[in-house]
Amino acid sequence: MRSDLTGKVAFVTGAAGGIGRGIVSRLAANGASIVVADINEEGARDVAASLPDALPVTVDIRDADSIDRAVSRTIETYGRLDILVNNAGVNTQAHRVNVDTFPIEEWHRIVGIDLDGLFFMTQRALEPMLAAGRGGRVVNIASVVGLAAMRLQSPFVAAKAGMIHLTRSMALELGPKGIATNAIAPGSIMTEATKLLFYGEKGQFQSKTAAFMKHIPLGRPGTPEEIGEAVLFLSSPESSYINGQVLAVDGGWTAGYMM
Known part of the structure; x- marks a missing residue:
C-alpha cells in the first residue's frame, strides 16, 4: 500500500533483524524518518545507511539508561516521535522443552525482553508523544502463539499473550489522548x-x-515485507479508527484447524 508518512518519525526496535528490516523499509518508502534501534550497533548502522532518512541508535530495551539515551537522541535529532514499533524480541532455540524442565534463566531472559522490555520502552517513548499532544501510534509485534499456544516454548507463549492484553490495556488508556495502540501477530515468517x-x-x-x-x-x-505492510497500515492515517486490535498476519494459521 501507499500512505503519506511525510514528517512522521518512527522509532523501531529490533530494526536490524529480519522482520525489523521489513518494517523500516516500508515505513521509509512512505516518507517516514526512521530511528533504527537495535542492541546490534553495527546492524543498526547498516540498516540506517540503506534508508533515505534514518538515525541508528543502540538500545538494550532491558536497560532504562539505554532506552533514555536512545529516545533523547531521537528528540535531539528530529524534535518529535510519532510512531513506536515494539518489534524487538527473542525466542529460544536450544531449549525447546516441556514447562516442567524449562530453564529458569531462559524464562527470565525471554520474558525480560519480550514483555518487560516492551513495557520499559513504551513508557519512555510515550513521554515525548504525550508532551507534544499530537497523538501517535504504538504497534506491538506479538505472535500467533499469543493467540493460540504452542508446545515447548512456554515463556515466549506467555510473553506474547501478555503483550496482546497489554496492547488492549494501552488502547483503553492512551486512546483518549489520541494515541492508537494495536498489535500484529505474525505467523511463521x-x-x-x-x-x-x-x-x-x-x-x-x-x-x-x-x-x-x-x-x-x-x-x-510469510515474509518480513508482509509484516512491514501491516505495520505501515496501522501507522498510517488510513487506520485512524483502529485501536486495541490484534491483526494476525499468518496465512490463515489461526483461522481454524486444517484436517
Whole structure:
C-alpha cells in the first residue's frame, strides 16, 4: 500500500533483524524518518545507511539508561516521535522443552525482553508523544502463539499473550489522548532465525516442515515485507479508527484447524 508518512518519525526496535528490516523499509518508502534501534550497533548502522532518512541508535530495551539515551537522541535529532514499533524480541532455540524442565534463566531472559522490555520502552517513548499532544501510534509485534499456544516454548507463549492484553490495556488508556495502540501477530515468517529451525537445509526441525505447512492454509511462510505492510497500515492515517486490535498476519494459521 501507499500512505503519506511525510514528517512522521518512527522509532523501531529490533530494526536490524529480519522482520525489523521489513518494517523500516516500508515505513521509509512512505516518507517516514526512521530511528533504527537495535542492541546490534553495527546492524543498526547498516540498516540506517540503506534508508533515505534514518538515525541508528543502540538500545538494550532491558536497560532504562539505554532506552533514555536512545529516545533523547531521537528528540535531539528530529524534535518529535510519532510512531513506536515494539518489534524487538527473542525466542529460544536450544531449549525447546516441556514447562516442567524449562530453564529458569531462559524464562527470565525471554520474558525480560519480550514483555518487560516492551513495557520499559513504551513508557519512555510515550513521554515525548504525550508532551507534544499530537497523538501517535504504538504497534506491538506479538505472535500467533499469543493467540493460540504452542508446545515447548512456554515463556515466549506467555510473553506474547501478555503483550496482546497489554496492547488492549494501552488502547483503553492512551486512546483518549489520541494515541492508537494495536498489535500484529505474525505467523511463521521466513527469517534467518526460522531457517535455523524449519526452512534451512540443516534446520533443527526441518523434517517437520512439510507437516507444519499443512496447518497454514496459504501453504507457505510469510515474509518480513508482509509484516512491514501491516505495520505501515496501522501507522498510517488510513487506520485512524483502529485501536486495541490484534491483526494476525499468518496465512490463515489461526483461522481454524486444517484436517
